[in-house]
Amino acid sequence: MRSAKFHGRHETEDRVCEHPTCRNAGEFRAPGYRPNGFDGPGEWRWFCLDHIREFNAGYDWFEGMTAEEILSAQSPASGWRTESAAFSPKAAVDGMPRWADFDDPLNAIAARASGIRSRAEREARMAMDGRFSKDEAQALETMGLGSNTDRRRLRRRYSELVRRYHPDRNGGDRQYEVRLNKVVEAYQLLRKSAAIA
16 A cells, blocks of 8 residues: 555555445545544544545534533643653652643753753762762762762661652552662662772
8 A cells, every 4th residue: 555645645446435425446544433542543434535525524523522622622732731750740759840840841841851961960970980880870869869978878868768759658659669669779789889988
């Protein structure tokens, strides 16, 4: 099946227009009887050029929607309201910005990118310092500690983060479990480090 890029024609010889009175080639697709969903992209209906124009003239994308849903779908910011895990209201515990802290979505994305960049720069500086390996520098970042950390400060920070991320402290919510595991791994690495006195 060949597709002509700019006008939506899918040339084929074996597909017939689905209009009941037409026998022309069905080269243009329209939404099918089963919509897109979890089970896949749905089914297409195929029409000739005249009947696809007729179909499109009568097609109502907003059919079955309330006035509020239509207004929301037409909004230029449609889709920006969906929060990723990084910008959820509970996300700022690791120092990264939250979606709710910004009026403009582009400012939120820029702040997150600069936070990631500065984190990488701090890790590189600590690794180049010579005292810490690259893994130890990343572990210090995970713990939110600098290169001047001692064992006492490391233990205090570890217990603080475990209390913060443990499911028992979050009403049984296990959403911070991955972060808790990273903290535990970082602590296990740093407590054996010769660079921390």
